[in-house]
Amino acid sequence: MISKSLFENGRYLALLVISIFVVGITSYNSLGRQEDPSITPFVATVQTFYPGASPARVESLVTKPLEDALREHPDIQELDSSSINGVSTIIIEADYYLSRAEIKRVWSELRGKIDRVTPDLPEGATKPVFDDDLFTDFVKIIAISADEGIDISPSLLRREALRFADAARKVPQTRRVKHYGLPDEEINVEIDGTALSSLGLSIDDVARTLALADARTPAGRLASPNSALTIEVAGDFADIQGVRDTFIKANPESVSGIRISDVATVTKSETDPPLRLALSNGRRSVFLAVEMKAGYQVDKYSAQFEAFLEDYRANAAEGLTIDTTYDQSGYTEARLAGVAKNIIAGVLIVVAVLFVTLGWRAALIVALSLPLCTLLSMVALNYLEVPIHQLSMTGLVVALGLLVDGSIVVTDEIRKRLLGGDEPLEAMQQAVTRMTVPLVSATATTVLAFTPMAILEGPSGDFLGSLATCVIVMLITSLLLALSVTPALGARLLPGAMTERPAWWRSGIVLPKARDWFATSVDWSLKYPLASVLLAASVPILGFASVSTLTAQFFPGTDRDQLYLRVEMPKSAGIEATLELVRALDDDLRAEPLIRRVDWSVGESPPAFYYNLRSNKRNTPEWAESMVLTYDENQTNALIRKLQTKFDRKYPQAQILVLGIDQGPPVDAPLEVVLYGPNTHTLRVLGEQFRQRLQELPDITHTKLSISPAAPKIEFQLDEEKLRRLGLERTQVAVLVDGYLRGRFGGAVIEDTEQLRVRAKLERDAWQDAEQLLNLQIPVPGQLGKPRFVPLSAVGELEIVPDDAPIGRKDGERINKVQAFLTRGVLPEEALKLLRQSLEKNPIALPDGYRYSFGGDSGEREGVVNDLIGPVGLVMSLLLATIMLTFNSWRLTALAFGVVICAFGLSFLALALFRYPLGIMALVGVVGSIGVAINACIIILTSFQQSPAAASGNRDAMRDEVLDSSRHIISTTLTTFGGFLPLILEGSQFWPPFAMAIAGGVLLSTIISFYLVPPAYVLLGAPQDNRIERAQLKASKGALA
Structure with missing residues (x-):
């Protein structure tokens, strides 16, 4: 027995404790640290x-x-x-x-x-x-822009951003640096359309000439017996002047010929229009998003990067501003510090409770077991490569309420035997023998309860898996310590009967009147077992009945000083129109006293500043998205509601969503209906009907269709007869017009390590509106092979018509997603319930071959719950085997299973009483409450089995066993409740439902432990031939023989 060796040799005990501290602290320092789990x-x-x-x-x-x-x-x-x-x-x-x-x-x-x-x-x-x-978990987002009042060219901004990115990649442990809003540079050859047609050339001809003039093709190798030389043809574009000097056609009146510069303006500039833009506090910027290597500590990395940033700023070009728009380390440190503060407060409450109930020495032993268990768990977590973040810390919080149970039970058992006059070694050995089976069984059942969460796959598994893993690891280490170190410490430190004084701070408070009242109530429950069982069972039954009043939730929101806007203009909008609206929104946002910073990405998604945000938009001119920081995280939700109302009224030309940060895996929209069917037009009609039905619901801010109303487009109606006479085909006309408008690439200019492509296109002033397009000159075959030019109007006419609607598909089947967004703070399940009622009352008729399903929060939650339920069959089988091996009785196994079911009902009741939603985190709390409930049940039932009188049905003996177990059961209940009390009182969206499910469920579980388990044991018929009696009888027969 390990505990015996540790007790008899204090050096071994000290060495083990010191080793756990050293190895645990070392492992903790090696663990990765980040704010949230990575997806x-x-x-x-x-x-x-x-x-x-x-x-x-x-x-x-x-x-x-x-x-x-x-x-x-x-x-x-x-x-x-x-x-x-x-x-x-x-x-x-x-x-x-x-x-x-x-x-x-x-x-x-x-x-x-x-x-x-x-x-x-x-x-x-x-x-x-x-x-x-x-999904990229960026640690830093840096904005590079010009100083206030200084104008900086896109070219210079691009070079400075790329220079910074190259330097940032050299910071140790940097995985990569991505840029957003980086200007694209090219060599623009803007050609005069009249001059071009007078030369009998097209845009394709110019691009082809430029490509041929940029000699970059190797001309082979000259090999001889003594040498081998590479041959190149000189004449590639060394600079922009080389492009200007390129001959495009011989001039009969001049020896020099006609150059590009004679018919075009050649400039190095940003693509026109730009593909993407970024604004930082109202100024043109480039965002550099920095990602840290996996497994490293964000606080240490951030300190290194800040040192680099300080040095870089000192040597940066004048007039350049380098700002940090997002720093994950600050949030990580604040989040982990907040959790640590709650853990410390919980530990203090635990120690205070044990000081009152068991005395100061017992409280000291349990208080020492907490850091030992935590540090020993760090060794396992380091081996499993589980980083420290909000969810793994949540696992530590869950385990905090559960892991003290073993230490409390063993310490109290040793304390009682020492006070009864046993020698320390004997008291320790008997306590360990008595408690090994209940503790192993209770730990195994709790570990099995968390197993489905630990093996959960997908984004939800990424989010919850580390939590469950931490709980399982800490429970196992707690069990190991409870059966080895804690008994040795208890036998050495706890007072014995000869030295004990009646002071309450030594052996725990004794309340004779309360004890007498409790004994009387237990006697009554054993005398009237059926009435007691029915009364006690009514409490969890009430909890199950209240489930229907609980609002379902996926994952809660988070209290954070961040919000973001998603702006979507009509599909026909250009990036300039989007930028104009963004600047107006930016002015409004920065005028808000609660807002301290605003950053925008236009034409693409910004860098993800939270782990579940997707950066999946690019080259989308009608799209913009902002990152907004506030001064007060507690007022952010109210600000979101205010801004949503204001912008809906002020900017009706765009769909503007003001959104907050939510926990959990990514969800595209909180409320979603997915329509399936073969025909796009029918799907669009049905989608509009569902959209109107959603819009009628209260608290819906915006709705959106994936098959959205068509944008206008210009359509050329070409005359077939005219095309035939001119010798043209439709495809030729389309290619020629595309070449005029978008241009054609030919050649490139190399600057340092960058290649700037040369684009030949028509002057933009020549095609500003639809009427000007009709004047575009189309080359047609002429006499003697010389082309002649006719205006586009000569081959047809144009008209403005609706464009085709987008087409969505899912697994090869056409779909239309109808999405709805809610007022901040309104749970999606509440809106979904109203939608279901509306559809039941007035259904939308679906043609044959069409169907719909619900997505959004509801769909994701259903998927996660199904994944959690998936392995329940295997888990329940293992749970059954564990309890059966513990009791060796089908009736007691059935009773223990009943206690597990009751634990669910008690947690549901606690949530209902305080009107918390039933989200995934609340379900985690429900599972966590099972451990304490089943622990108390096993302790009481095994005490009955190990007492011949109680096992035979003697009710006085049963009452004495219940009273004997009551002190550590009450202690574990109060310590669990106290440990979670700071989280309940914190008032955030994340912690209270989870903490209430555990703490409230555990507090109510005392009713089941004391007033359902003992009388149910009576009703089941206390088996005379229990395994203890059989073992004793067998031993006595062997002695007689």
């Missing part, structure tokens, strides 16, 4: 551009071939796609059961499949871009 990259996107193609053509020629190839892979769980005008986007979701290494393998194999399909895509479609970097 495994299960999701990737494939984006392909097919300029000018309608959604139907994009779907049939691009999206479907790619989908068919991707669906062949066995590890793909779901495919969602969107085909809009000129763009195909496919969202791939890999199987949740894959490891990170396996996911990388899957992504690599999918890239190969895409490469094999790419040659079959239509001409004009770009190469598909595969992006598996949607």
